[in-house]
Amino acid sequence: MKKIAVIGLGYVGLPLARLFATKYPVIGFDINQKRIDELRSGKDSTLEVEDEILQSVLVKENPISTSATGLYCSNQLADIEEANFYVVTVPTPVDKHNRPDLTPLYKASETVGKVLKKGDIVVYESTVYPGVTEEECIPVLEKVSGLKFNVDFFAGYSPERINPGDKEHTVEKILKVTSGSTPEIGQEVDEVYKSVISAGTHLAPTIRVAEAAKVIENSQRDINIAFVNELAKIFNILDIDTHAVLEAAGTKWNFLPFKPGLVGGHCIGVDPYYLAQKAQEHGYHPEIILAGRRLNDSMGEYVASQVVKCMIKKGINVSGAEVLMLGVTFKENCPDVRNTKIVDVIAALEDYGLKVTTYDPWASPAEVDHEYGLACHNRLIEGAKYDAVVLGVAHKEFLTIDLESLKKDNAVIYDVKGVIAEKADSRL
Numbered sequence: 001m002k003k004i005a006v007i008g009l010g011y012v013g014l015p016l017a018r019l020f021a022t023k024y025p026v027i028g029f030d031i032n033q034k035r036i037d038e039l040r041s042g043k044d045s046t047l048e049v050e051d052e053i054l055q056s057v058l059v060k061e062n063p064i065s066t067s068a069t070g071l072y073c074s075n076q077l078a079d080i081e082e083a084n085f086y087v088v089t090v091p092t093p094v095d096k097h098n099r100p101d102l103t104p105l106y107k108a109s110e111t112v113g114k115v116l117k118k119g120d121i122v123v124y125e126s127t128v129y130p131g132v133t134e135e136e137c138i139p140v141l142e143k144v145s146g147l148k149f150n151v152d153f154f155a156g157y158s159p160e161r162i163n164p165g166d167k168e169h170t171v172e173k174i175l176k177v178t179s180g181s182t183p184e185i186g187q188e189v190d191e192v193y194k195s196v197i198s199a200g201t202h203l204a205p206t207i208r209v210a211e212a213a214k215v216i217e218n219s220q221r222d223i224n225i226a227f228v229n230e231l232a233k234i235f236n237i238l239d240i241d242t243h244a245v246l247e248a249a250g251t252k253w254n255f256l257p258f259k260p261g262l263v264g265g266h267c268i269g270v271d272p273y274y275l276a277q278k279a280q281e282h283g284y285h286p287e288i289i290l291a292g293r294r295l296n297d298s299m300g301e302y303v304a305s306q307v308v309k310c311m312i313k314k315g316i317n318v319s320g321a322e323v324l325m326l327g328v329t330f331k332e333n334c335p336d337v338r339n340t341k342i343v344d345v346i347a348a349l350e351d352y353g354l355k356v357t358t359y360d361p362w363a364s365p366a367e368v369d370h371e372y373g374l375a376c377h378n379r380l381i382e383g384a385k386y387d388a389v390v391l392g393v394a395h396k397e398f399l400t401i402d403l404e405s406l407k408k409d410n411a412v413i414y415d416v417k418g419v420i421a422e423k424a425d426s427r428l
Helices: 013-020 033-040 051-057 103-113 132-145 183-194 207-237 242-249 271-281 287-297 299-313 342-351 365-372
Strands: 004-007 025-029 070-074 085-088 121-124 154-157 176-178 201-203 322-326 355-359 386-391 407-415
Touching (some): 004 013, 004 103, 085 103, 103 132, 121 132, 132 154, 154 183, 154 207, 176 183, 207 242, 207 287, 287 299, 299 386, 342 355
Parallel strands (some): 004 025, 004 085, 025 070, 176 201, 322 355, 322 386
């Protein structure tokens, strides 16, 4: 029987561990003691797994020794020693120069290497460029464990497809790509995932193919969004409603329904850099991929300039003017602030001399302060009124908010997401 250890209990690892725990004994391992304590209490601050669902699979003792189903959360290495199927779900960020940072993967591989045994399988889910599993992670496993790859232990890759905040497309409802280091191991990995993924699986022929498939999924979205962002810039100059243009073009059966916006988060705004890095290592400069990244990364400054332009047209003195930013997370109805591009808008507005107040009922003020050094409020400041209100994130709470009560006379309302068009003076 498979005894599963999931390494990393964030937005990807916890939903997967919870799902596996319905059929297997599962240890959820994370180095963050605070996170372990929270999960053991039956709470998930990422809001990816509802408390009731989490509590239904939690057990108080390590289930691996008894082969009972259930999820036990721990930060103790000894608790994963008896596992035979390890799944690594740690983040893969970029550094300040947009270069892939594999440090979390190296450290997770060292952790698994310390307990790796003959016959064990290690599956990676973290988004990487083709070759990382076999060229970067496997050598760490071999060095720490003293075991030989594809002789003593085996590996697989099954790219995560978690969509944070999406309660419709949950992990079991999204078709899963799988792969293994040998054809036989590929089948074995595929069977494990197939046993819990109701949407089914697709067994890729090699680990590198599975890695490449994942990294191009988000690169494709990034490029498509960059295209409509450029259209938005062009049509704003021409005084044409971009959303009306997209709606008209969308009547053609094969037109892709992308919308302009800020591209942040831990996937779309990061993954293209992983593919670009690998291409450049092999002497190829990926022009379209990097051009899309440059354009999307410039949108924070562009949004700020459009807000200021609207204010000037209304005769508002920009210097010292007060702006309310609605939302700071990277997407709607989700507490995730990783790589959020709202902070770029805030920084650019402050460069213009504006005073920005940020309100987000979903974000953790402590996390926003820690990650970006910004103050964030979970409640509106009573009685406060602003020269401009910017809808940065389309949280459900903002769709029905009384914007008029937040405005000073002649104030600007700018709709980044294009969801309150009838109330806004302008939108992206």
